[in-house]
Amino acid sequence: MIPGTFEYHAPTSLADALSLLGQYGEEAKILAGGHSLLPMMKLRFAEPSHLIDINGINELRGVREEGGQIRIGAMTTENQLIASQLLWEKCPLIPEAAKLIADPQVRNKGTIGGDIAHGDPGNDHPAIMMAVSASFVLAGANGKRTVAADGFFLGTYYTLLEEGEILIEIQVPVPPAGSGYGFSKLKRKTGDFATAAAAAQLQLSGDTCTQINITMTNVGASALKATDAEQHLRGKVIDEALISEAAEKAMAICDPAEDLRGDVEYKTNMAGEMVRRAIRQALSRAKGE
Amino acid sequence: MAKTHIQFMLNGQEVEALVEPRELLIHVIREQLQQTGSHIGCETSHCGACTVDLNGESLKSCTVLAVQANGGDVLTVEGLSQNGEPHAIQAAFMQEHGLQCGFCTPGMMIRAYRFLQENPSPTEDEIRHGMSGNLCRCTGYQNIIKAVQVAAEKMQSE
Numbered sequence: 200m201i202p203g204t205f206e207y208h209a210p211t212s213l214a215d216a217l218s219l220l221g222q223y224g225e226e227a228k229i230l231a232g233g234h235s236l237l238p239m240m241k242l243r244f245a246e247p248s249h250l251i252d253i254n255g256i257n258e259l260r261g262v263r264e265e266g267g268q269i270r271i272g273a274m275t276t277e278n279q280l281i282a283s284q285l286l287w288e289k290c291p292l293i294p295e296a297a298k299l300i301a302d303p304q305v306r307n308k309g310t311i312g313g314d315i316a317h318g319d320p321g322n323d324h325p326a327i328m329m330a331v332s333a334s335f336v337l338a339g340a341n342g343k344r345t346v347a348a349d350g351f352f353l354g355t356y357y358t359l360l361e362e363g364e365i366l367i368e369i370q371v372p373v374p375p376a377g378s379g380y381g382f383s384k385l386k387r388k389t390g391d392f393a394t395a396a397a398a399a400q401l402q403l404s405g406d407t408c409t410q411i412n413i414t415m416t417n418v419g420a421s422a423l424k425a426t427d428a429e430q431h432l433r434g435k436v437i438d439e440a441l442i443s444e445a446a447e448k449a450m451a452i453c454d455p456a457e458d459l460r461g462d463v464e465y466k467t468n469m470a471g472e473m474v475r476r477a478i479r480q481a482l483s484r485a486k487g488e
Numbered sequence: 489m490a491k492t493h494i495q496f497m498l499n500g501q502e503v504e505a506l507v508e509p510r511e512l513l514i515h516v517i518r519e520q521l522q523q524t525g526s527h528i529g530c531e532t533s534h535c536g537a538c539t540v541d542l543n544g545e546s547l548k549s550c551t552v553l554a555v556q557a558n559g560g561d562v563l564t565v566e567g568l569s570q571n572g573e574p575h576a577i578q579a580a581f582m583q584e585h586g587l588q589c590g591f592c593t594p595g596m597m598i599r600a601y602r603f604l605q606e607n608p609s610p611t612e613d614e615i616r617h618g619m620s621g622n623l624c625r626c627t628g629y630q631n632i633i634k635a636v637q638v639a640a641e642k643m644q645s646e
Contacts, residue, residue: 252555
């Protein structure tokens with residue numbers, strides 16, 4: 200399997216990449232880690248005439264803290280996320296989820312930005328990004344704009360990213376004290392996409408949940424944010440009964456595609472179980488248990 | 489389509505090739521540079537038979553363009569043995585019967601090489617996770633895990 204023919208460009212600055220993207224428009228695709236795009240090109244599901252490889256743009260890599268936010272360069276690889284002491288200290292949900300993505304070789308190439316921008320509902324970072332209330336910095340010919348992760352994912356392979364734009368940075372607010380996170384992913388084997396996965400991040404004031412995000416992977420056309428389930432728990436002292444009710448509300452918005460991983464009913468029920476586990480884990484972490 | 493001239497280090501030797509941008513690294517290594525140790529299994533970045541080391545990282549060379557290796561440093565299974573002597577990893581795979589048909593073995597060994605650089609004295613669990621990007625359809629993995637353990641011990645004592 201070999202991709203169709205294309206012209207290869209390897210800019211070393213963001214300005215050059217944006218100018219190439221402006222020049223070739225919809226004929227061009229951005230190559231990040233390549234572990235989604237190259238397989239699609241081999242199958243001829245994608246046939247760009249111009250491939251703009253942004254691996255040589257060093258300014259797009261790395262994790263740093265600035266102004267109370269974690270800032271992650273879009274070209275930071277999964278293994279670089281896992282190796283980031285800063286992330287483990289300040290936002291461990293991200294590296295914990297990254298550890299369950301693909302396998303060691305793929306994690307050396309796959310990037311957080313590519314995973315987000317591709318818009319595949321099976322990718323894990325979209326749900327994680329909504330769980331941690333991240334924002335994305337999109338660069339285009341006319342400058343930069345920052346958009347919230349919640350609302351960015353519009354459908355399968357369909358995001359707010361417009362033609363001529365490149366996702367360059369992910370900004371994550373550092374969770375305050377009293378926060379807890381949970382992540383639960385069911386997959387058939389190493390390297391597979393999730394059958395269903397869920398992430399939760401919540402804050403407690405005393406025993407009361409003041410804020411919670413609940414998100415799901417691969418049970419809809421895009422990553423899903425279970426807003427009814429969140430609403431059900433906000434302002435309450437979370438117990439098992441409430442967790443079950445919240446999971447029911449999360450399941451109500453699932454619309455998974457039947458495939459070899461399971462039928463609609465199975466995947467929906469597994470999504471519910473992943474949600475229950477993620478909330479329980481987040482709760483116990485927030486309580487410092 | 490115009491070809492691009494690339495040059496990189498392959499097992500310590502400088503090599504060059506004229507490639508189309510769409511050519512995959514595994515194809516250029518095997519077909520142009522005649523180093524056929526690295527295998528092509530699934531071509532979908534699942535099986536790990538095409539694993540090579542590029543600039544000190546393991547990756548699946550069926551999902552990397554050859555042009556992306558330009559200026560880089562590539563190590564394949566052919567680069568493991570020195571002076572005609574099997575590398576400790578190769579010796580350990582022989583000793584522990586870490587293969588049956590042998591198709592996955594070059595990828596397994598070059599992955600084990602990098603994994604043991606990153607984690608010289610791994611636990612069994614760490615080996616299983618570290619080697620999880622390489623599939624074997626014969627052995628059931630037990631002897632592969634043992635081989636990596638034995639190789640780690642040998643390399644530590646050298």
